[in-house]
Amino acid sequence: MSRNTIDYRPFELPLPPGRARALPWISVIAASAVTAILPVVASLALMPPLGLLLLLTWRLLARFALRPWAAAPLGLFDDLVSGQPLGSSVLLWSLCFIAIDLIEQRLVFRDFWQDWLIATGAIAFCLTVGRWIALPLGAHVDPVLLAQIVITVMLFPLAVRAVAWIDRRRGDAA
Amino acid sequence: MAPARDRRTGFSRRRQYSAFFGYVLAVAGAVVGAALLAASIFNPPAFSTARMAVASVTAPVASLLDSGTDAIASVPQAIGTWINVHGENAALRAELKRHDALLSKARVIAYDNRRLRGLLRVRDRTPEPVLTARLVASTASSGRRFALLNAGRVQGVTPGMPVLGPEGLVGRVLESGPIAARVLLITDPESLVPVRRTRDGLPAIAAGRGDGRVDIRSVGAANVRFAPGDMFVSSGIGGLYAPGVPVARVERAGSDSVVATPYAPPDAVDFVIVERPFMPMPPPLPPRAGPAVSPAAPAR
Numbered sequence: 001m002s003r004n005t006i007d008y009r010p011f012e013l014p015l016p017p018g019r020a021r022a023l024p025w026i027s028v029i030a031a032s033a034v035t036a037i038l039p040v041v042a043s044l045a046l047m048p049p050l051g052l053l054l055l056l057t058w059r060l061l062a063r064f065a066l067r068p069w070a071a072a073p074l075g076l077f078d079d080l081v082s083g084q085p086l087g088s089s090v091l092l093w094s095l096c097f098i099a100i101d102l103i104e105q106r107l108v109f110r111d112f113w114q115d116w117l118i119a120t121g122a123i124a125f126c127l128t129v130g131r132w133i134a135l136p137l138g139a140h141v142d143p144v145l146l147a148q149i150v151i152t153v154m155l156f157p158l159a160v161r162a163v164a165w166i167d168r169r170r171g172d173a174a
Numbered sequence: 175m176a177p178a179r180d181r182r183t184g185f186s187r188r189r190q191y192s193a194f195f196g197y198v199l200a201v202a203g204a205v206v207g208a209a210l211l212a213a214s215i216f217n218p219p220a221f222s223t224a225r226m227a228v229a230s231v232t233a234p235v236a237s238l239l240d241s242g243t244d245a246i247a248s249v250p251q252a253i254g255t256w257i258n259v260h261g262e263n264a265a266l267r268a269e270l271k272r273h274d275a276l277l278s279k280a281r282v283i284a285y286d287n288r289r290l291r292g293l294l295r296v297r298d299r300t301p302e303p304v305l306t307a308r309l310v311a312s313t314a315s316s317g318r319r320f321a322l323l324n325a326g327r328v329q330g331v332t333p334g335m336p337v338l339g340p341e342g343l344v345g346r347v348l349e350s351g352p353i354a355a356r357v358l359l360i361t362d363p364e365s366l367v368p369v370r371r372t373r374d375g376l377p378a379i380a381a382g383r384g385d386g387r388v389d390i391r392s393v394g395a396a397n398v399r400f401a402p403g404d405m406f407v408s409s410g411i412g413g414l415y416a417p418g419v420p421v422a423r424v425e426r427a428g429s430d431s432v433v434a435t436p437y438a439p440p441d442a443v444d445f446v447i448v449e450r451p452f453m454p455m456p457p458p459l460p461p462r463a464g465p466a467v468s469p470a471a472p473a474r
Contacts, residue, residue: 038239042441
């Protein structure tokens with residue numbers, strides 16, 4: 001990725017490999033934790049699941065940044081802070097990773113719009129099934145859920161910019 | 175994006191095995207997730223220790239951010255009070271709200287008096303507060319409505335304690351960690367609070383809807399009419415919440431099940447009072463010594 005841009009500081013040392021490999025993990029965990037430390041007692045679940053968003057972005061934009069099995073431990077942390085029953089993100093995020101792998105075998109040349117489409121499907125799947133797991137069917141949360149899905153999908157380009165920025169800082173070490 | 179041909183691992187056994195086990199682990203992660211999910215659905219408090227351990231780290235950060243936000247939010251508030259009308263308006267509103275609570279309380283007292291006169295003996299207890307704390311964060315991305323309280327077992331908060339705001343009932347403590355606790359708000363879809371109408375003591379259930387309001391459902395009697403403005407207070411049935419705490423007010427007329435607004439909307443509450451359960455669960459029976467001891471033995 002850094003080969004396509006002008007390198008203004010060619011003699012700067014890249015990050016050590018350990019730290020470069022940890023950065024994607026740290027960014028996803030931090031995004032999950034934002035939900036838990038944001039000082040708002042919300043009446044409605046409108047906050048986008050930032051951990052899921054960053055995880056999908058890392059997977060679609062820089063696929064070797066996270067191991068194929070990284071979704072399960074990252075989902076476990078998200079479950080501990082998100083309020084969903086423990087195991088729901090572990091399961092859903094792992095299924096997303098497997099599904100993206102299957103798509104990648106068939107759709108080898110992807111552009112940004114197809115990435116966005118894949119992310120849309122994954123976000124809608126995770127949020128809808130997560131609602132179905134966590135809440136009784138009679139709960140009146142479906143319009144809010146739709147709004148939450150739309151907000152999260154609309155944040156994908158921003159997440160791509162953020163991940164691309166972090167990935168450029170990481171360098172080619174990892 | 176160019177395709178990544180990482181499945182062609184070449185002749186290196188190490189790369190072949192690591193690629194293979196990567197996918198094995200990915201599928202295993204999904205399987206473990208399904209198992210964890212089944213465990214936590216059938217036994218919801220199963221992983222509360224892990225959750226509360228993480229919450230003990232996030233709660234101090236959240237309370238720091240919370241007080242920071244409060245400080246920033248107080249600047250425009252301070253400017254606003256310079257404008258006389260604004261301050262007067264706020265004072266009048268506060269007074270109205272105070273009187274509202276007083277009125278509902280007075281109605282409850284009148285009803286209680288009427289009822290108690292008919293009874294010979296009533297065990298009555300005044301709920302004692304455990305402490306005052308802050309709601310610092312919530313599960314804003316999940317449909318469940320939990321809030322994080324910045325006090326835990328060290329401060330004496332244990333599961334089952336009711337949580338009250340200045341205007342009314344907020345919820346109850348569901349899990350408690352060392353310095354943080356998770357509060358189930360009354361607007362959560364799984365929350366049920368036994369209530370009664372202040373006017374005539376009609377029993378009902380306040381069930382959370384998940385969208386910041388509660389459903390008032392009548393208990394027992396069929397074809398019950400609810401009028402807009404009907405006030406509901408906790409009834410004390412079940413022994414968890416003390417009777418007479420304001421819970422919700424009916425929005426629109428209806429029968430049997432109507433939508434009501436809580437008196438203490440959780441997004442407007444900052445400080446809350448944690449109380450002891452009104453009638454705590456009786457201590458568990460001592461284990462029997464053996465099959466030889468029969469229940470009829472002391473009667474002889």
